[in-house]
Amino acid sequence: MAEAFIYDAVRTPRGKGKASGALHTVKAVDLLAGAFAALRDRNQLDTARIEDVTVGCVTQTGEQGSCIARTGVLLAGYDETVPAVTLNRFCGSGLEAVNGAAAKVASGFMDLVVAGGVESMSRVAMGSDGGAIWDPSMEFDYGIVPQGISADLLATLNGYSRDDVDRFALRSQQLAAAAMKRGAFDRSVVPVRDQNGRLMLDRDELPRADTTLEGLNGLKPAFQMIGVNFGVDALTQKRYPHVEHIDHVHTAGNSSGIVDGAAAVLVGSKAIGEQLGLKPRARIRAIAAIGDEPVIMLSAPAPASRRALKKAGMTPGDVDLWEINEAFAAVVLYTADQLGVDLDRVNVNGGAIALGHPLGATGAILLGTLLDELEARDKQVGVATLCIGGGMGIATVIERV
Numbered sequence: 001m002a003e004a005f006i007y008d009a010v011r012t013p014r015g016k017g018k019a020s021g022a023l024h025t026v027k028a029v030d031l032l033a034g035a036f037a038a039l040r041d042r043n044q045l046d047t048a049r050i051e052d053v054t055v056g057c058v059t060q061t062g063e064q065g066s067c068i069a070r071t072g073v074l075l076a077g078y079d080e081t082v083p084a085v086t087l088n089r090f091c092g093s094g095l096e097a098v099n100g101a102a103a104k105v106a107s108g109f110m111d112l113v114v115a116g117g118v119e120s121m122s123r124v125a126m127g128s129d130g131g132a133i134w135d136p137s138m139e140f141d142y143g144i145v146p147q148g149i150s151a152d153l154l155a156t157l158n159g160y161s162r163d164d165v166d167r168f169a170l171r172s173q174q175l176a177a178a179a180m181k182r183g184a185f186d187r188s189v190v191p192v193r194d195q196n197g198r199l200m201l202d203r204d205e206l207p208r209a210d211t212t213l214e215g216l217n218g219l220k221p222a223f224q225m226i227g228v229n230f231g232v233d234a235l236t237q238k239r240y241p242h243v244e245h246i247d248h249v250h251t252a253g254n255s256s257g258i259v260d261g262a263a264a265v266l267v268g269s270k271a272i273g274e275q276l277g278l279k280p281r282a283r284i285r286a287i288a289a290i291g292d293e294p295v296i297m298l299s300a301p302a303p304a305s306r307r308a309l310k311k312a313g314m315t316p317g318d319v320d321l322w323e324i325n326e327a328f329a330a331v332v333l334y335t336a337d338q339l340g341v342d343l344d345r346v347n348v349n350g351g352a353i354a355l356g357h358p359l360g361a362t363g364a365i366l367l368g369t370l371l372d373e374l375e376a377r378d379k380q381v382g383v384a385t386l387c388i389g390g391g392m393g394i395a396t397v398i399e400r401v
Helices: 028-043 068-075 093-106 136-142 147-158 161-180 213-217 226-227 234-236 270-276 303-313 330-340 362-377
Strands: 007-010 050-056 084-087 112-118 199-201 259-268 283-289 319-323 381-388 392-400
Touching: 007 028, 007 270, 007 362, 028 068, 028 112, 028 259, 050 093, 084 093, 093 112, 093 147, 093 259, 093 283, 093 303, 093 362, 112 161, 112 362, 136 283, 147 226, 147 234, 147 303, 147 330, 161 259, 161 330, 226 234, 259 362, 283 303, 303 381, 319 330, 319 362, 330 381, 362 381, 362 392
Parallel strands: 050 084, 050 112, 319 381
Antiparallel strands: 007 259, 007 283, 112 259, 283 392, 381 392
16 A cells, blocks of 8 residues: 655634624635635645545535535636545544545555545525434434534543633633644645635734633533523433533633635655655554444544554554644643543644634634644654544544655
């Protein structure tokens, strides 16, 4: 089997996912096309050599409907021979796109693939595409609940208090602020400009460097009303009858932020890199996806990471840096505990609590952030992993070249 290498990774800054956000007037496809164009220009790519483009996008309706990947390819000015596909593995979509690209290259069927993701959460509301998993029959017959309830259930079952999750959220904000101050994201972030060349955003818009623990402590639980007043908590007793009371600890301050953004990653074989004069930055050592219990829903990053590391002949102790998506604070605390990983190796530049979680793009963004920081610290091995709706997890192991 051939090896799959990462040659480059770029992303847009993340704009606040609301009407007042800097990227609200930019369509998702334009964010995606901008990332594609930056990847081409930075690497002086002959795009006719690209054999496929794979893009993660979760809410595939309206402006994000049809095949946004192919439209983005055309808008970016890629050669018309470049095909594209849009996929949805919920929050893992961006990383799934990269993993799929790696599989195509490692198999030898393709030599050069662009992967990535996009989500404009200010223009296309999360959940507006509906879907079978959110059908009421799945709630009442199976016990599946909204993710926020699952996050609070995860915290309750594992003893994570409100103070625990708030302190983790504060850590995310502080680390993100420090990372931005020292330019940790500068290599990968490509500015978003309008059609006249006017700068719209060149840095992540969501982080709040002035966040305090007192301010976080003062926020109201985000999911208590739906859980208690509307009886959703009781649905979890189909699977967890011993949990008499869910402690609602998650708030807007310790959960992932809603943002707009896009990312693109260049994946290729050794041979194509030599032909095009590209220098590989890392090899993709192993990939994995896994299903897990769908009511708790958010516990699968640990088993997905173990599966990927086993394929790479590694253990969690061999990993220098981790990017564990901060969908909710309890998810990262739980995953780190399950893997026996110290937090000083986890999300060292903050995460989605501070920076935001543009659903379909996040996995590709995390991989690029991980690679940049491995290089900055002269470390070798990293893992990116995300929890996924419906009870799934995904992980990718990379090693610097």
